[in-house]
Amino acid sequence: MSLQPITINNVSFAKNKSLIEGDLPVADLPRLREWLGATEDVDVDLGTVKYQLKGDVDGAKQSVLALNLDAEVIATCQRCMGSLSIPLTMTFNYLITHLDEAQILTSEDVEEGDDVDLMTEDREMNLTELIEEEVIAAMPYSATHAHDCASLKKEAGEKPNPFSALKGLVGK
Numbered sequence: 408m409s410l411q412p413i414t415i416n417n418v419s420f421a422k423n424k425s426l427i428e429g430d431l432p433v434a435d436l437p438r439l440r441e442w443l444g445a446t447e448d449v450d451v452d453l454g455t456v457k458y459q460l461k462g463d464v465d466g467a468k469q470s471v472l473a474l475n476l477d478a479e480v481i482a483t484c485q486r487c488m489g490s491l492s493i494p495l496t497m498t499f500n501y502l503i504t505h506l507d508e509a510q511i512l513t514s515e516d517v518e519e520g521d522d523v524d525l526m527t528e529d530r531e532m533n534l535t536e537l538i539e540e541e542v543i544a545a546m547p548y549s550a551t552h553a554h555d556c557a558s559l560k561k562e563a564g565e566k567p568n569p570f571s572a573l574k575g576l577v578g579k
Contacts, residue, residue, distance in 0.1 A: 410435035413534040417503050417526065421462035421470035427534070428459040433480055436539045442546065443482055454480040454492070458538050470503040472526070478542055485549045487556040495545050501526040 410431070419425075433439055433453035445451055456478040463471050478495040500523045526532075 410535065414531045415534055416530045417472060417532040418470050418528050421472055421503055422464060423462060425462045431456045431458065431538060439539050439543055442543055452481060454478065456538060456542055460534060472501040472503065474499040476538060476541060482550040484552050484556060486551050491550050491552055493550060495542065497541060497545055499524065499541060503528055
């Protein structure tokens with residue numbers, strides 16, 4: 408399952424007010440697949456990520472990108488080990504800047520709480536990797552069903568309560 412990466416020149420994309428959209432199978436995203444604990448040799452439906460990336464130029468003549476993701480990721484419930492569907496709907500706004508990554512980390516151009524992330528200018532920005540990173544960041548650390556599913560599976564060979572023998576002594 409080898410997916411060709413989707414690469415764009417993010418500045419040109421924004422200035423041309425381009426639009427790209429499509430679907431990515433989760434099974435074709437190697438880091439997300441690994442995060443879900445699925446191996447490459449097993450062909451399993453892990454869900455789909457629908458994406459839409461729009462480029463634009465804002466009022467200050469700055470290049471911006473808007474990424475919309477709508478995903479249905481199939482994970483494993485950490486309580487009952489059954490299949491669990493995780494719906495994710497996310498929107499990200501990026502301001503493209505000439506700063507490098509180290510400068511972005513220390514930049515005060517964007518206030519904390521702003522709904523914009525800074526992104527470096529890139530002639531070969533890998534959109535597939537960006538989508539994969541955003542989905543991984545949004546996934547719950549320990550996915551579980553909303554209902555209490557722990558009681559659905561009992562462990563075989565449960566040990567008896569060690570204090571049950573003392574119950575008989577209480578009445579004497």
